[in-house]
Amino acid sequence: MTAVAPGPANITVMDLARDDLSQVNQDLQKADPRGGPFRVLNPRGAHALACGLTSGIDVEIEGHTGYYCAGMNQAARVTVSGNAGVGVAENMMSGEVWVKGDASQSAGATAHGGLLVVEGNTAARCGISLKGADIVVKGDVGHMSMFLAQAGRLVVLGDAGDSLGDSIYEARIYVRGKVASLGADCIEKEMREEHRTELRDLLERAGCDGVGLDGFRRYGSARQLYHFKAENLDSY
Amino acid sequence: MxxxxxxxxxxxxxxxxxxxxxxxxxxxxxxxxxxxxxxxxxxxAAPERFAKITAFHPDPDFDWEPVCDAIRTEFNATVEDRRNDSHMVILSDADPRAAARLIEDSDPRTQIMSVGSTIEIYKEMxxxxxxxxxxxxxxxxxxxxxxxxxxxxxxxxxxxxxxxxxxxxxxxxxxxxxxxxxxxxxxxxxxxxxxxxxxxxxxxxxxxxxxxxxxxxxxxxxxxxxxxxxxxxxxxxxxxxxxxxxxxxxxxxxxxxxxxxxxxxxxxxxxxxxxxxxxxxxxxxxxxxxxxxxxxxxxxx
The missing domain is CATH 3.60.20.10 (Aminohydrolase, N-terminal nucleophile (Ntn) domain)
Known part of the structure; x- marks a missing residue:
């Protein structure tokens, strides 16, 4: 273990101003979930920090992270007290990734499970090719968010950029603010009771206290693009 | 990238x-x-009516003095030079574009990096x-x-x-x-x-x-x-x-x-x-x- 200087209440402190990034990642990957939480200082925009974690540990990162932070996460709860670079929580399988600031492009890309919460805004392509995870963004999301998303849910408390949900499959999108434009085959859909229940649950899990369901609209696939149609046979 | x-x-x-x-x-x-x-x-910043030209020559021993002299003679100009490795900053009151052309024509391997009153550009592999x-x-x-x-x-x-x-x-x-x-x-x-x-x-x-x-x-x-x-x-x-x-x-x-x-x-x-x-x-x-x-x-x- 590179980790030294245990803090109060058996917190293990790792400092990237001093500790090697690969070693910190390996130590986190081997960490015993019955132990205390980990605090990572001075991330300084390092790439692939806290990637590939497989146990239910708590990791608090104090500062801004680089590309692919908490990628491939399983079971761990990773908090970034700062902004996250490109591809935060990409390909997450389970667990929770919580960004206190903004997230860059492709937040939660291809994630299969777990919850990604972004307190600020995300840049373009949030939830691209999402495969089952849930994403809650308390600010705005950039253009082409949920492009090709197959399963999972995205909740946006602010606005969404152009081409939301382009070529979407069976993922669901809830937006409270304005949608600049919808992508190909993405349409607004009726908000039924099951959707209100699902949205209420997602807001609660993301700590959106006092946020009502009023104003939220639901978007999803028109299912015109991905079904094979016999009359289009000549095109193949 | x-x-x-x-x-x-x-x-x-x-x-x-x-x-x-x-x-x-x-x-x-x-x-x-x-x-x-x-x-x-x-x-x-170059003084009023003066401009800086940053020029490059791959030979670190390239002799810039004849180039500066040519600007003095051709344009009846005041010229100061400051060398920084393979680059030379030439300060003069000659017309900057004309002086830059003269510098570039002085040797086939000379290149102009920048021209202006405050800019200097340095590049290398x-x-x-x-x-x-x-x-x-x-x-x-x-x-x-x-x-x-x-x-x-x-x-x-x-x-x-x-x-x-x-x-x-x-x-x-x-x-x-x-x-x-x-x-x-x-x-x-x-x-x-x-x-x-x-x-x-x-x-x-x-x-x-x-x-x-x-x-x-x-x-x-x-x-x-x-x-x-x-x-x-x-x-x-x-x-x-x-x-x-x-x-x-x-x-x-x-x-x-x-x-x-x-x-x-x-x-x-x-x-x-x-x-x-x-x-x-x-x-x-x-x-x-x-x-x-x-x-x-x-x-x-």
């Missing part, structure tokens, strides 16, 4: 630290661009850290600087093909990305506006386009807005003028960009890690520039 960094000081009292603040930013972007590096630095050491970047003072670390994709690794590109007085442009309509635009600028190109590089065309817009009286801010309608392709641009600094990303925004601002400076990096050595960065406003939005500071912008 490629790395871009930029630093624009809002507080004049820290201008003596520009090089020291800027050098680690450039070096941090080494793994985005290890082929070559270039720096445009704005400092030491090799790792950014080596290039910074070679020109003693860390000790340089100034108001703003723009740097580039290059991983070449569409033209050769040469000093001339390195960024920044400068095609107008005190103008510099660095670019991460690739343009798809640079051939037709180069032709248009050449045929209709008589612009001359030194390389096959797409960024040189973008720099020439911006210079042409500035010549038509557009501000740097407006000239970058014009790029949105006339340039096709992927780009994150950082541009500098004598007293201005601006940033633009294409509407798709594939290429990364981070801005940070404090009371003392505006800083740009391809990635956040390029900015971590700056004083007060922990408390700076840090954000990702929006696609197709021009951000500008200083100048007439």
């Amino acid at each position: 490629c790395g871009i960094v930029g630093l624009f000081l809002k507080n004049q009292s820290i201008e003596d630290r520009l090089g020291a603040m800027f050098t680690p930013m450039l070096i941090e972007m080494t793994d985005r661009g290890p082929d070559s590096a270039g720096i445009a630095i704005y400092h030491d 090799g790792l950014p850290g080596e290039v910074a050491r070679q020109f003693k970047l860390e000790r340089m003072t100034g108001s703003h600087a723009v740097g580039h670390t290059r991983m070449a994709t569409e033209s050769a690794v040469t000093t001339a093909g390195s960024h920044p590109f400068s095609t107008g007085l005190d103008l510099c442009l660095v670019h991460n990305g690739s343009l798809s309509n640079h051939n037709s635009l180069r032709e248009r600028l050449h045929d209709h506006e008589g612009m001359v190109f030194a390389t096959e590089n797409d960024t040189e065309v973008a720099a020439a386009y911006i210079a042409s817009r500035l010549d038509k009286g557009r501000t740097l801010h407006d000239a970058l807005e014009d790029c949105l309608s006339d340039l096709d392709g992927f780009y994150t641009f950082v541009a500098g003028t004598k007293d201005g600094f601006a940033v633009l990303r294409d509407p798709i925004a594939c290429k990364p960009a981070i801005l940070a601002e404090t009371e003392d400076y505006v800083a740009f990096g391809s990635e956040y890690r390029a900015l971590v050595s700056l004083p007060g960065i922990e408390k700076a406003k840090v954000w990702e520039p929006e696609p197709a939005v021009v951000y500008s500071w200083g100048g007439r912008a």
